[in-house]
Amino acid sequence: MEKLKDKKLVSASTEDDITSKNASRIEAKDVKVWYDDFQAIKGIDMVIKPNTVTAFIGPSGCGKSTFLRLFNRMNDYVEGFRMEGKIKIEGNNIYKKKVNVEELRKEIGMVFQKPNPFPKSIFENVAYGLKIQGIKDKKFINERVEKALRQADLWEEVKDNLKKSALALSGGQQQRLCIARTLAVQPSILLMDEPTSALDPISTAKIEELIHNLKEDYTIIIVTHNMQQASRISDYTAFFYLGELIEFDKTRKVFTNPEKKQTENYITGRFG
Amino acid sequence: MNSIQKNRLKDQLFKIWGIACTLFGLVLLVIFIGDILIDGIGRIDWGFITDLPSRKAEKSGIFTALMGSIWILLLTTAIAFPVGVAAGVYLEEYSKKNRLSAILEINISNLAGVPSIIYGLLGLEVFVRIMGLGASVLAGALTLSLLILPIIIVATREAIKAVPKSIRDASYALGASKWQTIWNQILPASGGGILTGVILALSRAVGETAPLIVVGALAYVPFAPSNPMDEFSVLPIQIFNWISRPQHGFIENAAAAIIILLLITFVMNGIAVYFRNKWQKRLK
Numbered sequence: 190m191e192k193l194k195d196k197k198l199v200s201a202s203t204e205d206d207i208t209s210k211n212a213s214r215i216e217a218k219d220v221k222v223w224y225d226d227f228q229a230i231k232g233i234d235m236v237i238k239p240n241t242v243t244a245f246i247g248p249s250g251c252g253k254s255t256f257l258r259l260f261n262r263m264n265d266y267v268e269g270f271r272m273e274g275k276i277k278i279e280g281n282n283i284y285k286k287k288v289n290v291e292e293l294r295k296e297i298g299m300v301f302q303k304p305n306p307f308p309k310s311i312f313e314n315v316a317y318g319l320k321i322q323g324i325k326d327k328k329f330i331n332e333r334v335e336k337a338l339r340q341a342d343l344w345e346e347v348k349d350n351l352k353k354s355a356l357a358l359s360g361g362q363q364q365r366l367c368i369a370r371t372l373a374v375q376p377s378i379l380l381m382d383e384p385t386s387a388l389d390p391i392s393t394a395k396i397e398e399l400i401h402n403l404k405e406d407y408t409i410i411i412v413t414h415n416m417q418q419a420s421r422i423s424d425y426t427a428f429f430y431l432g433e434l435i436e437f438d439k440t441r442k443v444f445t446n447p448e449k450k451q452t453e454n455y456i457t458g459r460f461g
Numbered sequence: 462m463n464s465i466q467k468n469r470l471k472d473q474l475f476k477i478w479g480i481a482c483t484l485f486g487l488v489l490l491v492i493f494i495g496d497i498l499i500d501g502i503g504r505i506d507w508g509f510i511t512d513l514p515s516r517k518a519e520k521s522g523i524f525t526a527l528m529g530s531i532w533i534l535l536l537t538t539a540i541a542f543p544v545g546v547a548a549g550v551y552l553e554e555y556s557k558k559n560r561l562s563a564i565l566e567i568n569i570s571n572l573a574g575v576p577s578i579i580y581g582l583l584g585l586e587v588f589v590r591i592m593g594l595g596a597s598v599l600a601g602a603l604t605l606s607l608l609i610l611p612i613i614i615v616a617t618r619e620a621i622k623a624v625p626k627s628i629r630d631a632s633y634a635l636g637a638s639k640w641q642t643i644w645n646q647i648l649p650a651s652g653g654g655i656l657t658g659v660i661l662a663l664s665r666a667v668g669e670t671a672p673l674i675v676v677g678a679l680a681y682v683p684f685a686p687s688n689p690m691d692e693f694s695v696l697p698i699q700i701f702n703w704i705s706r707p708q709h710g711f712i713e714n715a716a717a718a719i720i721i722l723l724l725i726t727f728v729m730n731g732i733a734v735y736f737r738n739k740w741q742k743r744l745k
Binding site for chain 1: 633
Protein backbone atom coordinates (compact mmCIF):
# COMPACT_ATOMS: atom_id res chain seq x y z
CA MET A 190 0.00 0.00 0.00
CA GLU A 191 3.01 2.27 0.31
CA LYS A 192 2.92 2.52 -3.44
CA LEU A 193 -0.06 4.81 -3.23
CA LYS A 194 1.83 8.03 -2.99
CA ASP A 195 -0.46 10.04 -5.22
CA LYS A 196 -3.24 11.98 -3.57
CA LYS A 197 -5.84 10.68 -6.00
CA LEU A 198 -6.84 7.82 -3.78
CA VAL A 199 -10.36 8.18 -4.93
CA SER A 200 -9.46 6.55 -8.21
CA ALA A 201 -6.87 4.19 -6.82
CA SER A 202 -7.15 0.83 -8.48
CA THR A 203 -7.73 -2.40 -6.67
CA GLU A 204 -4.78 -4.43 -7.93
CA ASP A 205 -2.48 -3.30 -5.18
CA ASP A 206 -4.93 -4.19 -2.45
CA ILE A 207 -3.84 -6.93 -0.19
CA THR A 208 -7.24 -8.44 0.33
CA SER A 209 -8.22 -11.17 2.66
CA LYS A 210 -11.25 -12.86 1.23
CA ASN A 211 -13.39 -11.58 4.08
CA ALA A 212 -12.95 -7.82 3.95
CA SER A 213 -14.81 -5.76 1.39
CA ARG A 214 -14.18 -2.78 -0.77
CA ILE A 215 -16.57 0.18 -0.65
CA GLU A 216 -17.22 2.71 -3.36
CA ALA A 217 -19.35 5.83 -3.14
CA LYS A 218 -20.26 7.66 -6.34
CA ASP A 219 -21.70 11.16 -6.37
CA VAL A 220 -23.67 10.56 -3.19
CA LYS A 221 -26.14 13.21 -2.12
CA VAL A 222 -28.43 13.01 0.90
CA TRP A 223 -31.34 15.14 1.99
CA TYR A 224 -33.36 15.22 5.17
CA ASP A 225 -36.52 16.85 3.90
CA ASP A 226 -35.20 20.12 2.44
CA PHE A 227 -31.86 20.07 4.18
CA GLN A 228 -29.02 18.69 2.10
CA ALA A 229 -26.73 16.79 4.45
CA ILE A 230 -24.34 15.32 1.85
CA LYS A 231 -23.47 17.31 -1.22
CA GLY A 232 -22.02 14.93 -3.74
CA ILE A 233 -19.27 12.73 -2.35
CA ASP A 234 -17.05 10.26 -4.18
CA MET A 235 -14.90 7.89 -2.21
CA VAL A 236 -13.22 4.52 -2.46
CA ILE A 237 -12.41 2.62 0.69
CA LYS A 238 -9.99 -0.22 0.33
CA PRO A 239 -10.33 -3.58 2.04
CA ASN A 240 -8.42 -4.26 5.26
CA THR A 241 -7.88 -0.65 6.04
CA VAL A 242 -9.03 1.61 8.83
CA THR A 243 -10.53 4.83 7.59
CA ALA A 244 -11.31 7.66 9.99
CA PHE A 245 -14.08 10.15 9.27
CA ILE A 246 -13.39 13.45 10.97
CA GLY A 247 -15.03 16.85 10.91
CA PRO A 248 -17.08 19.17 13.09
CA SER A 249 -20.51 18.11 14.39
CA GLY A 250 -23.19 18.25 11.72
CA CYS A 251 -20.71 17.91 8.86
CA GLY A 252 -22.38 14.77 7.55
CA LYS A 253 -19.81 12.18 8.56
CA SER A 254 -22.23 10.09 10.62
CA THR A 255 -24.88 10.34 7.94
CA PHE A 256 -22.35 9.19 5.38
CA LEU A 257 -21.27 6.29 7.59
CA ARG A 258 -24.86 5.17 8.11
CA LEU A 259 -25.39 5.02 4.37
CA PHE A 260 -23.21 1.93 4.14
CA ASN A 261 -25.59 -0.26 6.12
CA ARG A 262 -28.67 1.70 5.18
CA MET A 263 -29.44 2.77 8.72
CA ASN A 264 -30.68 6.11 7.42
CA ASP A 265 -33.62 4.31 5.85
CA TYR A 266 -35.50 4.73 9.13
CA VAL A 267 -34.97 8.46 9.36
CA GLU A 268 -38.03 10.41 8.39
CA GLY A 269 -37.55 12.62 5.34
CA PHE A 270 -34.38 10.79 4.26
CA ARG A 271 -33.67 10.87 0.54
CA MET A 272 -30.57 9.81 -1.31
CA GLU A 273 -29.04 10.05 -4.76
CA GLY A 274 -25.96 8.40 -6.19
CA LYS A 275 -24.48 4.95 -5.76
CA ILE A 276 -22.87 3.07 -2.98
CA LYS A 277 -21.19 -0.10 -4.13
CA ILE A 278 -19.91 -2.82 -1.89
CA GLU A 279 -17.83 -5.38 -3.77
CA GLY A 280 -19.25 -3.85 -6.92
CA ASN A 281 -22.92 -4.19 -5.98
CA ASN A 282 -25.02 -1.09 -5.58
CA ILE A 283 -26.65 -1.52 -2.18
CA TYR A 284 -29.38 1.02 -2.91
CA LYS A 285 -30.91 -0.98 -5.74
CA LYS A 286 -34.54 -1.85 -5.18
CA LYS A 287 -34.16 -5.58 -4.88
CA VAL A 288 -31.40 -5.46 -2.29
CA ASN A 289 -32.29 -7.37 0.86
CA VAL A 290 -31.43 -4.91 3.59
CA GLU A 291 -31.33 -7.58 6.30
CA GLU A 292 -28.80 -9.62 4.30
CA LEU A 293 -26.76 -6.50 3.69
CA ARG A 294 -26.57 -5.70 7.39
CA LYS A 295 -25.21 -9.15 8.16
CA GLU A 296 -22.28 -8.22 5.94
CA ILE A 297 -21.80 -4.78 7.45
CA GLY A 298 -21.63 -4.59 11.20
CA MET A 299 -22.09 -1.42 13.17
CA VAL A 300 -20.95 -0.24 16.59
CA PHE A 301 -22.66 2.79 18.03
CA GLN A 302 -21.57 5.80 20.03
CA LYS A 303 -23.16 4.73 23.27
CA PRO A 304 -22.76 1.08 24.23
CA ASN A 305 -26.20 -0.38 23.56
CA PRO A 306 -26.31 -3.98 24.75
CA PHE A 307 -29.70 -5.64 24.79
CA PRO A 308 -31.20 -6.00 28.28
CA LYS A 309 -30.39 -9.70 28.16
CA SER A 310 -27.55 -11.97 29.20
CA ILE A 311 -24.04 -11.61 27.81
CA PHE A 312 -24.43 -14.85 25.90
CA GLU A 313 -27.79 -13.88 24.41
CA ASN A 314 -26.37 -10.56 23.29
CA VAL A 315 -23.63 -12.18 21.28
CA ALA A 316 -25.84 -15.00 19.99
CA TYR A 317 -28.63 -12.66 18.88
CA GLY A 318 -27.34 -12.10 15.35
CA LEU A 319 -27.11 -15.86 14.81
CA LYS A 320 -30.47 -16.54 16.39
CA ILE A 321 -32.28 -14.17 14.04
CA GLN A 322 -30.68 -15.99 11.12
CA GLY A 323 -32.53 -19.05 12.32
CA ILE A 324 -29.41 -20.89 13.45
CA LYS A 325 -30.31 -23.44 16.13
CA ASP A 326 -27.19 -25.60 16.32
CA LYS A 327 -26.15 -25.07 19.97
CA LYS A 328 -22.57 -26.21 19.49
CA PHE A 329 -22.09 -23.90 16.54
CA ILE A 330 -23.56 -20.95 18.43
CA ASN A 331 -21.42 -21.65 21.49
CA GLU A 332 -18.29 -21.73 19.36
CA ARG A 333 -19.16 -18.54 17.55
CA VAL A 334 -19.99 -16.72 20.77
CA GLU A 335 -16.69 -17.75 22.32
CA LYS A 336 -14.75 -16.80 19.21
CA ALA A 337 -16.41 -13.41 18.96
CA LEU A 338 -15.82 -12.67 22.65
CA ARG A 339 -12.17 -13.67 22.25
CA GLN A 340 -11.81 -11.44 19.20
CA ALA A 341 -13.28 -8.58 21.19
CA ASP A 342 -10.84 -9.35 24.01
CA LEU A 343 -13.67 -9.88 26.47
CA TRP A 344 -13.71 -13.64 26.87
CA GLU A 345 -11.37 -13.85 29.84
CA GLU A 346 -13.43 -11.30 31.75
CA VAL A 347 -16.84 -12.84 31.19
CA LYS A 348 -16.36 -16.54 30.45
CA ASP A 349 -17.63 -17.58 33.90
CA ASN A 350 -20.57 -15.18 33.82
CA LEU A 351 -22.08 -15.63 30.38
CA LYS A 352 -25.55 -15.79 31.91
CA LYS A 353 -25.13 -12.49 33.73
CA SER A 354 -27.02 -9.47 32.45
CA ALA A 355 -25.03 -7.48 29.93
CA LEU A 356 -26.19 -4.32 31.67
CA ALA A 357 -24.12 -5.26 34.73
CA LEU A 358 -20.88 -4.84 32.73
CA SER A 359 -18.85 -1.64 32.80
CA GLY A 360 -19.17 0.83 29.94
CA GLY A 361 -15.94 -0.31 28.31
CA GLN A 362 -16.91 -3.96 28.63
CA GLN A 363 -20.34 -3.19 27.22
CA GLN A 364 -18.80 -1.57 24.16
CA ARG A 365 -16.52 -4.58 23.62
CA LEU A 366 -19.59 -6.77 24.02
CA CYS A 367 -21.29 -4.75 21.29
CA ILE A 368 -18.26 -5.30 19.10
CA ALA A 369 -18.34 -9.03 19.86
CA ARG A 370 -22.04 -9.12 19.05
CA THR A 371 -21.27 -7.61 15.67
CA LEU A 372 -18.31 -9.91 15.02
CA ALA A 373 -20.37 -13.03 15.80
CA VAL A 374 -22.29 -12.50 12.56
CA GLN A 375 -18.94 -12.40 10.73
CA PRO A 376 -19.41 -9.30 8.64
CA SER A 377 -16.79 -8.06 6.22
CA ILE A 378 -17.07 -4.39 7.09
CA LEU A 379 -17.20 -2.73 10.50
CA LEU A 380 -18.76 0.70 10.87
CA MET A 381 -18.01 2.49 14.12
CA ASP A 382 -19.78 5.68 15.03
CA GLU A 383 -17.65 7.37 17.70
CA PRO A 384 -17.26 4.08 19.55
CA THR A 385 -15.10 5.44 22.35
CA SER A 386 -16.63 8.84 22.99
CA ALA A 387 -18.50 7.56 26.03
CA LEU A 388 -15.57 5.61 27.46
CA ASP A 389 -12.67 6.31 29.80
CA PRO A 390 -9.08 6.40 28.47
CA ILE A 391 -8.23 2.84 29.48
CA SER A 392 -11.29 1.37 27.80
CA THR A 393 -10.59 3.58 24.82
CA ALA A 394 -7.05 2.24 24.53
CA LYS A 395 -8.39 -1.31 24.63
CA ILE A 396 -10.83 -0.64 21.84
CA GLU A 397 -8.20 1.08 19.74
CA GLU A 398 -5.95 -1.93 20.11
CA LEU A 399 -8.87 -4.08 19.12
CA ILE A 400 -9.48 -2.05 15.98
CA HIS A 401 -5.84 -2.42 15.08
CA ASN A 402 -6.09 -6.21 15.35
CA LEU A 403 -9.41 -6.47 13.55
CA LYS A 404 -7.96 -4.75 10.49
CA GLU A 405 -6.54 -8.08 9.38
CA ASP A 406 -10.01 -9.41 8.71
CA TYR A 407 -12.22 -6.39 8.24
CA THR A 408 -12.58 -3.13 6.46
CA ILE A 409 -13.15 -0.60 9.22
CA ILE A 410 -14.59 2.87 9.08
CA ILE A 411 -14.62 4.90 12.25
CA VAL A 412 -16.19 8.25 12.91
CA THR A 413 -14.29 10.12 15.58
CA HIS A 414 -14.07 13.54 17.15
CA ASN A 415 -10.74 12.69 18.63
CA MET A 416 -7.89 13.81 16.36
CA GLN A 417 -5.28 11.82 18.24
CA GLN A 418 -7.42 8.75 17.89
CA ALA A 419 -7.76 9.23 14.15
CA SER A 420 -4.02 9.64 13.75
CA ARG A 421 -3.27 6.67 16.02
CA ILE A 422 -5.48 4.06 14.50
CA SER A 423 -6.39 4.92 10.93
CA ASP A 424 -4.65 4.33 7.62
CA TYR A 425 -6.76 6.86 5.80
CA THR A 426 -8.54 9.94 7.00
CA ALA A 427 -11.47 11.71 5.43
CA PHE A 428 -12.23 15.26 6.48
CA PHE A 429 -15.85 16.33 6.05
CA TYR A 430 -17.15 19.84 6.25
CA LEU A 431 -20.70 21.06 5.64
CA GLY A 432 -21.70 17.95 3.76
CA GLU A 433 -18.67 17.87 1.54
CA LEU A 434 -15.60 15.69 1.51
CA ILE A 435 -12.82 18.25 1.79
CA GLU A 436 -9.88 15.92 1.91
CA PHE A 437 -9.32 12.18 1.80
CA ASP A 438 -5.85 10.77 1.93
CA LYS A 439 -3.44 8.73 3.93
CA THR A 440 -3.72 9.63 7.57
CA ARG A 441 -0.06 10.58 7.84
CA LYS A 442 -0.43 12.93 4.90
CA VAL A 443 -3.62 14.53 6.24
CA PHE A 444 -2.11 15.13 9.63
CA THR A 445 1.36 16.27 8.57
CA ASN A 446 0.87 17.95 5.27
CA PRO A 447 -2.80 18.53 4.48
CA GLU A 448 -3.72 19.63 1.00
CA LYS A 449 -6.42 22.07 2.05
CA LYS A 450 -6.33 25.00 4.42
CA GLN A 451 -9.66 23.98 6.01
CA THR A 452 -8.28 20.58 6.94
CA GLU A 453 -5.23 22.14 8.52
CA ASN A 454 -7.33 24.60 10.48
CA TYR A 455 -9.53 21.82 11.77
CA ILE A 456 -6.85 19.37 12.83
CA THR A 457 -4.80 22.07 14.46
CA GLY A 458 -7.83 23.08 16.45
CA ARG A 459 -8.41 26.46 14.92
CA PHE A 460 -12.10 25.68 14.46
CA GLY A 461 -14.61 22.92 15.11
CA MET B 462 -42.03 40.79 55.59
CA ASN B 463 -39.33 40.70 52.93
CA SER B 464 -39.68 38.85 49.66
CA ILE B 465 -37.73 35.80 50.78
CA GLN B 466 -40.04 35.32 53.74
CA LYS B 467 -43.01 35.89 51.50
CA ASN B 468 -41.84 33.22 49.10
CA ARG B 469 -41.21 30.85 51.94
CA LEU B 470 -44.70 31.43 53.27
CA LYS B 471 -46.19 30.80 49.84
CA ASP B 472 -44.17 27.63 49.61
CA GLN B 473 -45.49 26.44 52.96
CA LEU B 474 -49.06 27.36 52.12
CA PHE B 475 -48.94 25.47 48.86
CA LYS B 476 -47.46 22.47 50.59
CA ILE B 477 -50.30 22.40 53.12
CA TRP B 478 -52.85 22.84 50.34
CA GLY B 479 -51.26 19.98 48.42
CA ILE B 480 -51.36 17.69 51.45
CA ALA B 481 -55.00 18.58 52.01
CA CYS B 482 -55.89 17.77 48.40
CA THR B 483 -54.04 14.46 48.52
CA LEU B 484 -55.70 13.51 51.79
CA PHE B 485 -59.16 14.48 50.53
CA GLY B 486 -59.38 11.50 48.20
CA LEU B 487 -57.60 9.14 50.55
CA VAL B 488 -59.69 10.00 53.59
CA LEU B 489 -62.90 9.46 51.65
CA LEU B 490 -61.64 6.10 50.44
CA VAL B 491 -60.68 5.06 53.95
CA ILE B 492 -64.09 6.13 55.33
CA PHE B 493 -65.82 4.24 52.51
CA ILE B 494 -63.80 1.09 52.98
CA GLY B 495 -64.19 1.26 56.74
CA ASP B 496 -67.95 1.65 56.44
CA ILE B 497 -68.20 -1.23 54.00
CA LEU B 498 -66.03 -3.43 56.18
CA ILE B 499 -68.19 -2.77 59.25
CA ASP B 500 -71.32 -3.59 57.28
CA GLY B 501 -70.09 -6.55 55.31
CA ILE B 502 -67.13 -8.34 56.82
CA GLY B 503 -69.28 -10.36 59.18
CA ARG B 504 -71.27 -11.73 56.28
CA ILE B 505 -68.30 -13.17 54.40
CA ASP B 506 -67.75 -16.86 54.85
CA TRP B 507 -67.15 -19.78 52.56
CA GLY B 508 -70.88 -20.23 52.05
CA PHE B 509 -71.31 -16.65 50.87
CA ILE B 510 -68.86 -17.34 48.06
CA THR B 511 -70.18 -20.76 47.07
CA ASP B 512 -73.92 -20.21 47.49
CA LEU B 513 -76.30 -19.45 44.65
CA PRO B 514 -78.50 -16.36 44.85
CA SER B 515 -81.70 -16.76 46.82
CA ARG B 516 -84.76 -14.81 47.83
CA LYS B 517 -83.62 -15.02 51.43
CA ALA B 518 -80.74 -12.69 52.19
CA GLU B 519 -78.99 -14.99 54.63
CA LYS B 520 -79.01 -17.88 52.15
CA SER B 521 -77.87 -15.80 49.21
CA GLY B 522 -74.35 -16.16 47.89
CA ILE B 523 -72.34 -14.58 45.12
CA PHE B 524 -71.29 -17.77 43.38
CA THR B 525 -73.02 -17.14 40.05
CA ALA B 526 -72.02 -13.48 39.92
CA LEU B 527 -68.42 -14.27 40.89
CA MET B 528 -68.20 -16.98 38.25
CA GLY B 529 -69.79 -14.59 35.74
CA SER B 530 -67.18 -11.97 36.58
CA ILE B 531 -64.37 -14.49 36.21
CA TRP B 532 -65.75 -15.67 32.86
CA ILE B 533 -66.05 -12.09 31.69
CA LEU B 534 -62.54 -11.35 32.87
CA LEU B 535 -61.00 -14.34 31.10
CA LEU B 536 -62.89 -13.85 27.84
CA THR B 537 -62.24 -10.11 27.80
CA THR B 538 -58.55 -10.76 28.36
CA ALA B 539 -58.48 -13.31 25.56
CA ILE B 540 -60.10 -10.85 23.16
CA ALA B 541 -58.78 -7.44 24.17
CA PHE B 542 -55.18 -8.36 24.97
CA PRO B 543 -54.05 -9.67 21.57
CA VAL B 544 -56.15 -7.19 19.59
CA GLY B 545 -55.13 -4.16 21.64
CA VAL B 546 -51.43 -4.98 21.74
CA ALA B 547 -51.35 -5.77 18.02
CA ALA B 548 -53.09 -2.49 17.21
CA GLY B 549 -50.69 -0.59 19.45
CA VAL B 550 -47.68 -2.25 17.83
CA TYR B 551 -49.03 -1.48 14.38
CA LEU B 552 -49.68 2.18 15.14
CA GLU B 553 -46.31 2.67 16.78
CA GLU B 554 -44.07 0.59 14.53
CA TYR B 555 -45.65 0.16 11.13
CA SER B 556 -48.12 2.91 10.29
CA LYS B 557 -46.67 5.80 8.30
CA LYS B 558 -46.83 9.13 10.05
CA ASN B 559 -49.36 10.90 7.85
CA ARG B 560 -52.74 12.56 8.19
CA LEU B 561 -54.64 9.26 8.27
CA SER B 562 -52.57 7.99 11.19
CA ALA B 563 -53.03 11.30 12.98
CA ILE B 564 -56.82 11.02 12.61
CA LEU B 565 -56.65 7.43 13.81
CA GLU B 566 -54.65 8.45 16.83
CA ILE B 567 -57.00 11.25 17.87
CA ASN B 568 -59.99 8.99 17.52
CA ILE B 569 -58.51 6.24 19.62
CA SER B 570 -58.03 8.80 22.38
CA ASN B 571 -61.62 9.89 21.77
CA LEU B 572 -62.84 6.33 22.09
CA ALA B 573 -61.21 6.12 25.50
CA GLY B 574 -63.49 8.97 26.58
CA VAL B 575 -66.79 7.59 25.29
CA PRO B 576 -69.22 6.86 28.17
CA SER B 577 -69.47 3.16 28.89
CA ILE B 578 -73.24 3.05 28.44
CA ILE B 579 -72.71 3.94 24.77
CA TYR B 580 -70.50 0.89 24.44
CA GLY B 581 -73.32 -1.08 25.99
CA LEU B 582 -75.74 0.13 23.33
CA LEU B 583 -73.21 -0.67 20.62
CA GLY B 584 -72.75 -4.16 22.08
CA LEU B 585 -76.50 -4.67 22.27
CA GLU B 586 -76.98 -3.80 18.63
CA VAL B 587 -73.92 -5.47 17.11
CA PHE B 588 -73.20 -8.51 19.27
CA VAL B 589 -76.54 -9.34 20.85
CA ARG B 590 -78.81 -8.60 17.89
CA ILE B 591 -76.92 -8.53 14.57
CA MET B 592 -74.47 -11.28 15.44
CA GLY B 593 -77.19 -13.09 17.35
CA LEU B 594 -75.09 -13.89 20.38
CA GLY B 595 -77.92 -13.06 22.78
CA ALA B 596 -77.34 -11.93 26.33
CA SER B 597 -74.35 -14.26 26.59
CA VAL B 598 -71.02 -14.05 28.38
CA LEU B 599 -69.40 -13.75 24.96
CA ALA B 600 -71.50 -10.73 24.00
CA GLY B 601 -70.65 -9.12 27.34
CA ALA B 602 -66.94 -9.84 26.96
CA LEU B 603 -66.90 -8.46 23.42
CA THR B 604 -68.59 -5.29 24.62
CA LEU B 605 -66.15 -4.81 27.47
CA SER B 606 -63.26 -5.56 25.10
CA LEU B 607 -64.36 -2.63 22.96
CA LEU B 608 -64.51 -0.51 26.06
CA ILE B 609 -60.96 -1.22 27.19
CA LEU B 610 -59.29 -1.55 23.78
CA PRO B 611 -58.39 2.15 23.59
CA ILE B 612 -56.80 1.98 27.04
CA ILE B 613 -54.72 -1.05 26.05
CA ILE B 614 -53.72 0.51 22.74
CA VAL B 615 -52.59 3.73 24.36
CA ALA B 616 -50.71 1.85 27.11
CA THR B 617 -48.99 -0.35 24.51
CA ARG B 618 -47.91 2.64 22.47
CA GLU B 619 -46.56 4.48 25.48
CA ALA B 620 -44.64 1.40 26.59
CA ILE B 621 -43.16 0.91 23.11
CA LYS B 622 -42.22 4.58 22.89
CA ALA B 623 -40.26 4.21 26.10
CA VAL B 624 -37.95 1.57 24.58
CA PRO B 625 -34.66 3.30 23.79
CA LYS B 626 -33.96 3.82 20.12
CA SER B 627 -30.48 2.40 20.65
CA ILE B 628 -31.93 -1.09 21.18
CA ARG B 629 -33.82 -0.87 17.93
CA ASP B 630 -30.70 0.36 16.11
CA ALA B 631 -28.63 -2.47 17.53
CA SER B 632 -31.13 -5.07 16.40
CA TYR B 633 -31.52 -3.69 12.90
CA ALA B 634 -27.77 -3.28 12.50
CA LEU B 635 -27.34 -7.00 13.17
CA GLY B 636 -29.61 -7.84 10.28
CA ALA B 637 -32.87 -8.34 12.16
CA SER B 638 -36.10 -7.71 10.31
CA LYS B 639 -38.74 -5.41 11.69
CA TRP B 640 -40.78 -8.28 13.08
CA GLN B 641 -37.73 -9.93 14.66
CA THR B 642 -36.85 -6.63 16.29
CA ILE B 643 -40.36 -6.18 17.63
CA TRP B 644 -40.67 -9.75 18.86
CA ASN B 645 -37.19 -10.22 20.31
CA GLN B 646 -36.39 -6.76 21.63
CA ILE B 647 -39.21 -4.27 21.68
CA LEU B 648 -41.98 -6.40 23.16
CA PRO B 649 -39.78 -7.92 25.88
CA ALA B 650 -38.43 -4.48 26.77
CA SER B 651 -41.88 -2.90 26.86
CA GLY B 652 -43.66 -5.93 28.35
CA GLY B 653 -43.85 -4.48 31.84
CA GLY B 654 -45.58 -1.33 30.67
CA ILE B 655 -47.92 -3.22 28.37
CA LEU B 656 -48.90 -5.71 31.08
CA THR B 657 -49.47 -2.93 33.58
CA GLY B 658 -51.77 -1.16 31.14
CA VAL B 659 -53.64 -4.34 30.29
CA ILE B 660 -54.19 -5.29 33.93
CA LEU B 661 -55.37 -1.82 34.88
CA ALA B 662 -57.76 -1.87 31.92
CA LEU B 663 -59.06 -5.28 32.97
CA SER B 664 -59.60 -4.19 36.54
CA ARG B 665 -61.71 -1.40 35.12
CA ALA B 666 -63.66 -3.94 33.06
CA VAL B 667 -64.33 -6.08 36.13
CA GLY B 668 -66.03 -3.15 37.82
CA GLU B 669 -68.12 -2.08 34.82
CA THR B 670 -71.88 -2.32 35.24
CA ALA B 671 -73.73 -0.10 32.81
CA PRO B 672 -72.70 -1.67 29.49
CA LEU B 673 -73.43 -5.17 30.80
CA ILE B 674 -76.89 -4.20 32.02
CA VAL B 675 -77.66 -2.88 28.55
CA VAL B 676 -76.31 -6.02 26.94
CA GLY B 677 -78.66 -8.00 29.14
CA ALA B 678 -76.66 -9.41 32.01
CA LEU B 679 -79.27 -10.47 34.52
CA ALA B 680 -79.32 -9.91 38.23
CA TYR B 681 -80.82 -13.29 38.89
CA VAL B 682 -79.16 -16.19 37.14
CA PRO B 683 -79.67 -19.49 38.91
CA PHE B 684 -76.51 -21.14 37.57
CA ALA B 685 -72.95 -20.15 36.90
CA PRO B 686 -72.13 -19.99 33.18
CA SER B 687 -70.54 -23.12 31.81
CA ASN B 688 -69.78 -21.93 28.28
CA PRO B 689 -69.40 -18.60 26.47
CA MET B 690 -72.98 -18.67 25.20
CA ASP B 691 -74.59 -18.93 28.66
CA GLU B 692 -76.46 -16.14 30.33
CA PHE B 693 -74.62 -14.52 33.17
CA SER B 694 -74.49 -11.93 35.87
CA VAL B 695 -71.47 -10.17 37.34
CA LEU B 696 -70.56 -8.88 40.79
CA PRO B 697 -71.32 -5.19 40.22
CA ILE B 698 -74.79 -6.02 38.90
CA GLN B 699 -75.41 -8.34 41.83
CA ILE B 700 -74.35 -5.55 44.19
CA PHE B 701 -76.58 -3.03 42.43
CA ASN B 702 -79.49 -5.42 42.65
CA TRP B 703 -79.03 -6.16 46.35
CA ILE B 704 -78.66 -2.51 47.26
CA SER B 705 -81.97 -1.69 45.62
CA ARG B 706 -83.81 -4.12 47.90
CA PRO B 707 -85.44 -2.90 51.12
CA GLN B 708 -84.45 -5.74 53.49
CA HIS B 709 -81.45 -5.04 55.68
CA GLY B 710 -79.97 -8.50 55.06
CA PHE B 711 -79.43 -7.70 51.40
CA ILE B 712 -77.64 -4.46 52.26
CA GLU B 713 -75.25 -6.56 54.30
CA ASN B 714 -74.85 -8.92 51.34
CA ALA B 715 -74.09 -5.99 49.07
CA ALA B 716 -71.42 -4.71 51.43
CA ALA B 717 -69.86 -8.16 51.58
CA ALA B 718 -69.90 -8.46 47.78
CA ILE B 719 -68.32 -5.02 47.49
CA ILE B 720 -65.48 -6.21 49.72
CA ILE B 721 -64.91 -9.19 47.41
CA LEU B 722 -65.02 -6.98 44.30
CA LEU B 723 -62.62 -4.47 45.84
CA LEU B 724 -60.34 -7.31 46.80
CA ILE B 725 -60.26 -8.52 43.20
CA THR B 726 -59.40 -5.09 41.80
CA PHE B 727 -56.81 -4.40 44.50
CA VAL B 728 -55.13 -7.72 43.82
CA MET B 729 -55.11 -7.00 40.09
CA ASN B 730 -53.62 -3.55 40.64
CA GLY B 731 -51.08 -5.10 42.95
CA ILE B 732 -50.08 -7.55 40.25
CA ALA B 733 -49.73 -4.63 37.82
CA VAL B 734 -47.41 -2.79 40.19
CA TYR B 735 -45.41 -5.96 40.76
CA PHE B 736 -44.90 -6.49 37.03
CA ARG B 737 -43.89 -2.91 36.51
CA ASN B 738 -41.27 -3.03 39.23
CA LYS B 739 -39.94 -6.38 38.15
CA TRP B 740 -39.55 -5.26 34.55
CA GLN B 741 -37.97 -1.98 35.50
CA LYS B 742 -35.39 -3.81 37.53
CA ARG B 743 -34.61 -6.11 34.64
CA LEU B 744 -34.06 -3.22 32.27
CA LYS B 745 -31.60 -1.49 34.55
